[in-house]
Amino acid sequence: MFNKIRFKYTLITIITALVLIGCSKKKDKFLNKNFHSITTKYNYLYNGNLLLDNALESLNDQEKDNFWELLPLEKYNSEEIDKESKNDIQTPFSQAEEKAVLAIQKHSMNINGKEENPIMDEAYLLLGKSRYYDKRFIPSLEAFNYILFKYPTSQYINHVKIWKEKINIRLGQSETAIVNLKELILDNKLENQDLAEANIYLAQAYINTRSQDSATPCLKTARQLISEKPLRARYNYILGQLYDDFKYKDSANTLYNENISYKRKIPREFLIHSHIRRTTNTDSINNSIIELQELVENIENKPFLGSLFHQIALLSLRQQKDSVAIKFFNRSLESIVNDEYLERVNYQKLAEINFDNNEYLSAGLYYDSTLTKLEKKTKLYRQIKRKRDNLKDVILYENITKHNDSILALVNMNNVDREEYFKSYIEKLKRKEEKLKQEEEKEKDFGSQNIFDQQPKAYDEAVFYFYNPSAVAYGKSAFTKKWGKRKLVNNWRWSIQFDDLKNKNEKIVSLEIPQDSIYSADYYINRIPKSSITIDSLKLITNDAYYKLGAIYKDQFKEFEISNQKLTILLSNNPETFLIPPAKYSIYKNYISLGEEMKAAEIKEDIIINYPTSKYAEFLLNPETVLLDTENNSMEIYNTIYDEYNNQNYLDAIALCNTNIKKLYESPIIPKIEMLKAVSIAKEFGYKRYMEQLNFIKLNYSNSIEGKEAEFITKNVLPILSSTVFLDNDKSNNFKILYQFSKTSEADTENFVTIINEAINEIEYLELNTSRDYYNNIVTFVVLHGLKSYDGAMGLAEMLNKKPDINNKRHFVVSSENYKTIQIHKNLEEYLK
Numbered sequence: 051m052f053n054k055i056r057f058k059y060t061l062i063t064i065i066t067a068l069v070l071i072g073c074s075k076k077k078d079k080f081l082n083k084n085f086h087s088i089t090t091k092y093n094y095l096y097n098g099n100l101l102l103d104n105a106l107e108s109l110n111d112q113e114k115d116n117f118w119e120l121l122p123l124e125k126y127n128s129e130e131i132d133k134e135s136k137n138d139i140q141t142p143f144s145q146a147e148e149k150a151v152l153a154i155q156k157h158s159m160n161i162n163g164k165e166e167n168p169i170m171d172e173a174y175l176l177l178g179k180s181r182y183y184d185k186r187f188i189p190s191l192e193a194f195n196y197i198l199f200k201y202p203t204s205q206y207i208n209h210v211k212i213w214k215e216k217i218n219i220r221l222g223q224s225e226t227a228i229v230n231l232k233e234l235i236l237d238n239k240l241e242n243q244d245l246a247e248a249n250i251y252l253a254q255a256y257i258n259t260r261s262q263d264s265a266t267p268c269l270k271t272a273r274q275l276i277s278e279k280p281l282r283a284r285y286n287y288i289l290g291q292l293y294d295d296f297k298y299k300d301s302a303n304t305l306y307n308e309n310i311s312y313k314r315k316i317p318r319e320f321l322i323h324s325h326i327r328r329t330t331n332t333d334s335i336n337n338s339i340i341e342l343q344e345l346v347e348n349i350e351n352k353p354f355l356g357s358l359f360h361q362i363a364l365l366s367l368r369q370q371k372d373s374v375a376i377k378f379f380n381r382s383l384e385s386i387v388n389d390e391y392l393e394r395v396n397y398q399k400l401a402e403i404n405f406d407n408n409e410y411l412s413a414g415l416y417y418d419s420t421l422t423k424l425e426k427k428t429k430l431y432r433q434i435k436r437k438r439d440n441l442k443d444v445i446l447y448e449n450i451t452k453h454n455d456s457i458l459a460l461v462n463m464n465n466v467d468r469e470e471y472f473k474s475y476i477e478k479l480k481r482k483e484e485k486l487k488q489e490e491e492k493e494k495d496f497g498s499q500n501i502f503d504q505q506p507k508a509y510d511e512a513v514f515y516f517y518n519p520s521a522v523a524y525g526k527s528a529f530t531k532k533w534g535k536r537k538l539v540n541n542w543r544w545s546i547q548f549d550d551l552k553n554k555n556e557k558i559v560s561l562e563i564p565q566d567s568i569y570s571a572d573y574y575i576n577r578i579p580k581s582s583i584t585i586d587s588l589k590l591i592t593n594d595a596y597y598k599l600g601a602i603y604k605d606q607f608k609e610f611e612i613s614n615q616k617l618t619i620l621l622s623n624n625p626e627t628f629l630i631p632p633a634k635y636s637i638y639k640n641y642i643s644l645g646e647e648m649k650a651a652e653i654k655e656d657i658i659i660n661y662p663t664s665k666y667a668e669f670l671l672n673p674e675t676v677l678l679d680t681e682n683n684s685m686e687i688y689n690t691i692y693d694e695y696n697n698q699n700y701l702d703a704i705a706l707c708n709t710n711i712k713k714l715y716e717s718p719i720i721p722k723i724e725m726l727k728a729v730s731i732a733k734e735f736g737y738k739r740y741m742e743q744l745n746f747i748k749l750n751y752s753n754s755i756e757g758k759e760a761e762f763i764t765k766n767v768l769p770i771l772s773s774t775v776f777l778d779n780d781k782s783n784n785f786k787i788l789y790q791f792s793k794t795s796e797a798d799t800e801n802f803v804t805i806i807n808e809a810i811n812e813i814e815y816l817e818l819n820t821s822r823d824y825y826n827n828i829v830t831f832v833v834l835h836g837l838k839s840y841d842g843a844m845g846l847a848e849m850l851n852k853k854p855d856i857n858n859k860r861h862f863v864v865s866s867e868n869y870k871t872i873q874i875h876k877n878l879e880e881y882l883k
Contacts, residue, residue, distance in 0.1 A: 095169070095173060095176060098150050101142055101145050102176065102183075104142060105143050106183070109183070113125050117357070120257070120291050120292075123253060123288060124250075124254070126183070143184040146176065147180035147184065150174070150176040151177065154173050154174070171206060172206070174194075174196055174197045174200075175193075175206055178193035182217065191214065191217045194214045195214070198210060208234065208240055208241075209247075214230075215227040227255040228256065235248050235249065235252070242275050250269070250272045250285070252268045253268035253272065262292050262295060263296075266289060266292050270289065273289065280316050280317055283317070283320045284320065286306070286308055287306070287309060289305055291327070306324040306327050306328040318350070318351075319354065322358070339365055346358050356382045356386035356387065356392055357392065359379075359381040359382035363376075363377075366378060375399075397417075397420040398416070398434070401416035401420055411445050411449075414444070414445045417441065418438065443752055444602055447599045448599065450591060454592040458588060458589065468571070468578070472575065475574070476568075596623070598752070600620065601613075603616060611640075613636065613637075618637070634661075654670050657670060658671060684714055684719045685719065687714065688722060688723060691706045691723065695730055701827050703726065703727070704727055707726060708727075711724065711727075721754040721755070724743070724756065728743040728744055728760070731743050736874060737875045737876075744764050744768070745760075745764060748764060776871060776881060777865060779840040779865055781865075782866060785838070786843070786864055787834040787843055787847050788834075788864055788869070789802065789832040790830075790860045791830045802855075802856075803832055806832060813846075816846075818835065818837070819835050819836060820832060820834055821835065825872075825878065834846075840863060840865070844863055847861060862882065
């Protein structure tokens with residue numbers, strides 16, 4: 051018994067000693083190597099690779115491919131994480147990296163500069179891969195370079211070289227990757243798996259450098275070496291996309307057919323989109339639509355209905371069936387599940403269809419929806435935003451004309467016609483009200499039913515609420531009535547951001563209207579405008595809107611026929627006299643663009659005979675002269691006017707503006723001249739006239755930079771400057787002494803500036819300075835700045851007045867705030883009262 055116990059303890063001691071000896075990383079012994087390699091392999095590397103595989107599987111599930119654009123060969127989004135938060139994020143890949151780091155720290159046997167742990171290269175390989183998928187490409191590259199440097203005979207050396215080129219591709223060095231991968235492939239030392247990967251990433255490098263023709267042979271080689279159906283399906287699809295770009299429809303369809311033949315052996319999204327791509331390439335659109343409709347009817351394809359309906363819509367467009375296409379684009383929008391790209395494309399297509407059909411109001415709404423699905427920094431966002439902005443004025447003025455025309459039509463009706471019109475309207479209103487009541491009764495019946503007592507019908511026996519279409523329809527209707535249209539967001543009950551609110555700052559007032567009133571024709575008739583002032587105002591606004599619509603359709607959209615329609619309506623509305631010549635001239639220009647020379651000649655003759663003094667008649671009579679001035683001298687004219695403005699000759703600048711605006715009619719430089727005229731008016735005549743000119747620019751050149759600038763100034767700047775009230779002197783700590791001179795006495799003014807500067811130089815304890823300020827074409831000020839109190843300013847003025855050369859010069863003291871008001875509003879007389 052004693053011997054057995056002693057043997058047991060002896061054995062334990064020996065094993066413990068062997069383990070302790072084997073733990074040493076400094077001894078190049080068989081036991082040490084095997085202990086560390088086995089521990090590395092079956093502990094750290096096993097767990098690390100398990101974490102990496104699980105993370106990759108999760109990544110594969112999370113990443114969504116955009117099948118409408120060329121797929122990447124590797125399903126992996128390499129967009130950088132925010133650098134400030136990246137270090138705080140613990141990902142499955144960083145956990146795998148920790149295992150690799152621990153393996154290296156605890157089991158690396160670096161003895162005399164040589165690594166004696168035979169599987170340490172696998173630890174660095176795991177380290178590099180983990181960092182790669184964690185989007186830390188430079189540290190990953192360091193790990194792979196270490197393997198190439200430290201383990202040149204590793205069995206993974208070619209695998210590591212391929213991974214290194216993967217990183218080069220991610221870092222935007224595709225040209226370098228192409229050179230290195232081609233050299234690696236030509237060595238003929240790669241196993242099938244490595245050869246397939248090398249060709250895959252060589253193909254990706256070629257695609258990145260826009261050498262798709264060089265990418266296709268690489269992809270063909272790779273797909274032949276791969277037996278895994280899901281991967282093969284991916285490469286088939288991408289190769290098919292490339293063939294589609296080359297217009298090799300038969301070759302592309304062969305690949306799509308192969309994917310379709312795999313059926314359930316590949317991810318369903320590849321199966322569905324292979325069908326979709328194949329229908330794009332077929333010559334029989336009707337057969338393609340039938341194929342897609344069969345897929346729609348398969349309940350397994352419910353997650354892909356958005357894509358299938360979208361493809362049917364595109365095929366319908368090819369058949370020039372716009373109404374059918376619109377229907378299926380809308381069905382696609384209703385069926386989409388988490389695919390913002392497809393939503394954006396649907397909205398964009400609907401916008402383009404409406405735009406091409408001259409339905410600009412609807413087009414604008416769809417462009418708005420498109421923009422919500424785009425990043426603001428993208429080129430496409432800027433393009434669509436520009437197009438949408440061009441529609442803004444069309445939508446505004448179309449709404450004005452429709453609204454005002456409907457009111458004016460009622461104004462022009464006699465009492466009998468009005469009675470008939472509103473009786474018909476009331477009948478429709480009653481029918482609608484009755485229908486709503488019936489629906490509410492149905493909802494009450496539906497809500498009060500005891501579903502457990504009902505005898506279920508054969509087709510919906512034991513159907514849960516959300517699978518019963520009738521129940522869902524009633525539920526949606528009831529919800530909308532109670533809550534309005536609300537977004538699917540947290541705290542939706544408290545959100546006011548729903549579609550029914552057009553403006554979050556708008557006050558919502560509930561007006562109780564007696565039920566009998568809305569069923570009485572008198573209620574509506576009494577609301578029709580009767581005042582001639584109100585009616586004339588409506589006519590003025592309507593005519594202005596029609597004129598602007600004519601100009602927009604003509605200049606921006608080149609829709610010359612629509613432009614003529616709007617301008618013809620304007621002329622039939624008995625417009626203001628000043629609108630008639632430009633409207634007729636625009637119609638003339640439209641006829642020229644449409645090639646209708648005879649009609650253009652009639653309008654031309656009308657303008658010359660009936661409006662001989664207008665600039666339009668002058669242009670028609672002498673087009674060569676005016677055109678020459680427009681083309682050759684526009685910038686020279688602008689510079690001449692600007693020189694006058696810069697020299698404070700504001701009246702001359704305004705006169706030159708007026709002359710040359712007529713001469714340079716339709717030149718792109720006109721808005722600039724109008725704005726130069728505006729600032730000249732501000733300097734000469736003040737706030738009120740400046741505001742009038744800015745409003746003119748805003749209305750007549752609304753699409754130009756100057757028009758938008760004028761709108762900004764009138765909306766945001768002028769209200770701040772509108773007050774003409776002078777402040778009390780005790781509310782200021784900055785004063786000026788103003789000496790008033792005639793604008794014509796230039797020599798006297800200059801001489802006085804010299805005298806006043808010499809006088810203030812003698813005053814050492816004050817920091818004073820002078821300026822010569824323009825007030826108008828009659829008065830100029832010499833201004834003494836830098837005084838901190840009214841009494842001090844008055845005292846200094848009296849002291850200066852004692853000097854012989856300054857004595858009896860007309861002057862007064864003013865605060866800086868009041869001086870600003872004087873210059874802005876040109877109200878000096880009011881201040882001096």
